[in-house]
Amino acid sequence: MTHVIQVDDLRTYIKTERGVVKAVDGVSFSVDEKEVLGVVGESGCGKSITALSIMQLLPDRFASIESGSINYIPRDGNASIDIARLNPKSREMRSIRGKEISMIFQEPMTSLNPVYTVGEQIIESLLLHEKMNKKEAMMRAVELLKHVGIPDPELRVREYPHQMSGGMRQRVMIAIALSCNPRFLIADEPTTALDVTIQAQILDLMKRLQQEHDMSIMMITHNMGVVGLMCDRVLVMYLGRVVEEAKVREIFKSPLHPYTLGLLNSIPKLNPKERKKDRLIPIAGNVPDPSEIVTGCRFAPRCPRAFDKCQEEPPLIEVETGHKVRCWLHE
Amino acid sequence: MFNYILRRILSLPVVILGVTLLIFLMMQLLSPYQLLASYIRSPEELKNKDPDVLIHTYGLDRPAGERYVKWIQNVIRGDLGWSNSANMPVKEAILARFPATLELALFAVIPVIFGGILLGSFAAMHHNRWGDHLTRIFAIVGWSLPSFVGGLLVLMIFYGVLGWFPPGRLSTWAYQIVTSDQFVNYTGMYTLDAILNGNWAIFWDALRHLIGPTLTLAYLWWAFIMRITRSSMLDTMNKDYVRTGRSKGLPERVVVKKYIRSNALIPVVTVAGLMVLGLLGGVVIVETVFDFKGLGLLTATAAQQLDYAAVLGTTMFYCFLLVIVNLIVDILYAFVDPRVRLE
Structure with missing residues (x-):
């Protein structure tokens, strides 16, 4: 090992x-x-x-x-x-x-930036580390949301954190953490x-x-x-x-x-x-x-x-x- | 977003009704003789006439409800009476003076807001270090300096010594052109009108006259915006989501901009709105020092000379501004904070 x-x-x-x-x-x-x-x-x-x-x-x-x-x-x-x-x-x-190395934090309610949509927050890492363009990154963000079990990811990707429950937000945090494998x-x-x-x-x-x-x-x-x-x-x-x-x-x-x-x-x-x-x-x-x-x-x-x-x-x-x-x- | 704005606009009439009722209530403290000035169109009307007859003509002896309706009708039509101190109808006096105030406010607001936010974030990023201390000292001095001292200092240095920024709104030669037939007064704001007329000499002259009062106002108000930005940034800096931003590997510059500042701006919008309102209401002292004839001077002179009609008229106008600025602030809120938008 x-x-x-x-x-x-x-x-x-x-x-x-x-x-x-x-x-x-x-x-x-x-x-x-x-x-x-x-x-x-x-x-x-x-x-x-x-x-x-x-x-x-x-x-x-x-x-x-x-x-x-x-x-x-x-x-x-x-x-x-x-x-x-x-x-x-x-x-x-x-x-x-x-x-x-990625990290998920304890408080999903306060760990997401309230003034950006969850999609915008997921693509940040993708744009930074994976050299994707914005469109590819958005599509990947939808995939990631689906991957972490969020229903209607195409709609949810455009929502703001305050529109989601704690469990959903923690799923989004996981999606962000996993975005760059x-x-x-x-x-x-x-x-x-x-x-x-x-x-x-x-x-x-x-x-x-x-x-x-x-x-x-x-x-x-x-x-x-x-x-x-x-x-x-x-x-x-x-x-x-x-x-x-x-x-x-x-x-x-x-x-x-x-x-x-x-x-x-x-x-x-x-x-x-x-x-x-x-x-x-x-x-x-x-x-x-x-x-x-x-x-x-x-x-x-x-x-x-x-x-x-x-x-x-x-x-x-x-x-x-x-x-x-x-x-x-x-x- | 659209719904939110629509709802705000629909609530306006209610607010205005409340405001006018309040003003009308205060007007009851004045006798019909004092109120008469708010109804007449020119002092000619008063000549060789019994005031009691005029009071009857304008219905000032009628019950309160009837008087309120009549007064509102007048206000809507812009009949605000005759101003003794300005020697013209109140409506015309306001329309003549407001462009100067608006122009000065617009010129002051941009450096104040942007400069204040920059100073505030600079101070917050250097929290409790030299950068922070120096910024705060600079801002506090401006806030503590009475504007008649600050204004006179500006005038002394930039006009007295350097001869760059003279008082008044225009030089005499420029004033002659502006009042002549070849120059079209679209807005009453000389810089804007000069551009619309394509007259660059007037534009530079008007600008030169604006810099002195703008500088005085900016130095005064920087501390206001700077302090709110600083404390709001310090507050936001320790939020969990800022750590999330860093955990993505974002450069510090992006973390500050997208995570700290964009969240810290929400309270800044509120105080900036209040400040704009204060500026639009006229800044008596700065207008006096720089001989810049705006709404502030009009109101102050009217009050000094017990010119009831002008005081009432400007009060009404100021309330109207307040309602409009509040609406704009509410709409801006929705832009900076998505949580407001969807409530």
């Missing part, structure tokens, strides 16, 4: 009034071709900042990549490009964004803001498109159900660090990190027998303020199984091939 993206020891810091927050603090992972990688964790764990680092879309005055590398491996076997070294506004970075798609909680029934439709659509286009996806979510449905492999993040990495099957069968266990226990069970046995067990406490991190295992203050050794921060230990965990319990 060849990698599409290889992130090594990425550190992205955010400057706030109270000091520097290490939002992403030494994260390493890779995504294989045609693989769907899930990234889970509560809000504030650095999932979105990791994604925005890869896209070089960080709000430039507050956040920046301090060190580490993000290697993108192009399709035709060309030498890999270290995105972390590129200037976010450079031509080189812009030719990757939208063309090689990207190799790698980052989806930042693409279904969180949608109704449950619409969520299922959108996930279904993404799964189908991933297989049709042979895309790799990095799926950011805090929903373990979405992980089970969509992903091949999972990265569990806590306070800017990877705490567990495993194949999806492994994560559900034998979760090793107490935090992963906590996340799984907070999913309501549908099976009535199971439900009677164990109640929902929430993780105690909240994600602490990242600017106040001291030393030791970052999860220790909330961990039910913390012991003396947790004063020291554990390394990422490979328990089995492909299953790594950052916890002293599995030394």
Whole structure:
């Protein structure tokens, strides 16, 4: 398997009034071709900042990549490009964004430009990256809308975002993201803001498109159900660090990190027998303020199984091939 | 779009009815003797006549409803009475002065709006850096400077020292040509009329006289448009769809133009409309400083001399302008914001 993206020891810091927050603090992972990688964790764990680092879309005055590398491996076997070294506004970075790597955002209601029709917004990428003329691009836009399951695409292409529902808008966002056949798609909680029934439709659509286009996806979510449905492999993040990495099957069968266990226990069970046995067990406490991190295992203050050794921060230990965990319990 | 505009136009009569009722209500504060000036056609009518007879002739002793209908009929016909201060019928006074005001407003509006938007986006793009600070200082100074000071400074530098932009509307030689038979006054706006007559000497002369007041007004109003544009751009900059635009790989220039500025312009249209209205109503101080005889001077003089007919007439005219400008702003809204169009 060849990698599409290889992130090594990425550190992205955010400057706030109270000091520097290490939002992403030494994260390493890779995504294989045609693989769907899930990234889970509560809000504030650095999932979105990791994604925005890869896209070089960080709000430039507050956040920046301090060190580490993000290697993108192009399709035709060309030498890999270290995105972390590129200037976010450079031509080189812009030719990757939208063309090689695309992104779908959490809020479909606010992610489309209200003063242009959806057609105009889809053809923007086509005109930019595919060197099409306007007429060809419009025809392609109609095809794309049809492809993402929008009825009457010939009419819808001329509509404005406010004429569409949230689910429709997210489909349009997907159409925009897929317009230039990207190799790698980052989806930042693409279904969180949608109704449950619409969520299922959108996930279904993404799964189908991933297989049709042979895309790799990095799926950011805090929903373990979405992980089970969509992903091949999972990265569990806590306070800017990877705490567990495993194949999806492994994560559900034998979760090793107490935090992963906590996340799984907070999913309501549908099976009535199971439900009677164990109640929902929430993780105690909240994600602490990242600017106040001291030393030791970052999860220790909330961990039910913390012991003396947790004063020291554990390394990422490979328990089995492909299953790594950052916890002293599995030394 | 068409439906939207049609609906706006259909609502106009209602607005106008409300406005006229309001003015009529305020007119009730005046005695019939004071109102008489709004009804007569020339001061000759008053000679050797008992005012009470005239009041009866014009129905000023009739019930309110009857008086309102009669007054509206007069207004529609353009019979606004005799202006003592201008020494001519009110209608003629307005028609003589309004072209000057309109010409000045049109000349001022273009640099103010475009310059203001450019300054505003420049400041927003350099938020909290030197470019932003300097732009804001420049604009705030203009806004804080009273126009009688700004106008006098302009006059002193560009007329007194440099001799470029003289006061008045035309030079004496040009005025003689304009009032002669060979020159056709199509609009009363000298620059436009000069072009229509093909007389370039007059055009340049009229233009030279316009630059001083235009400059004064522009410097005054830049801050107004600039500040709204700046804050609206800063607001828009952090919107999710701007990030979407960047995620497509669009160059920053396109992101600013299509994603930030086109959305930030919506509130600018509103304040620009208000500003145009203010300019069309006449700018008394600038007109005085530059001896530029427009509607503002007419109204101010009339008010000073207790010329009720002219005050009422210009008020009526101003309300009419207000309704028209608001309609234009509403239509412009639909052009900048598709959400308005389809409601």
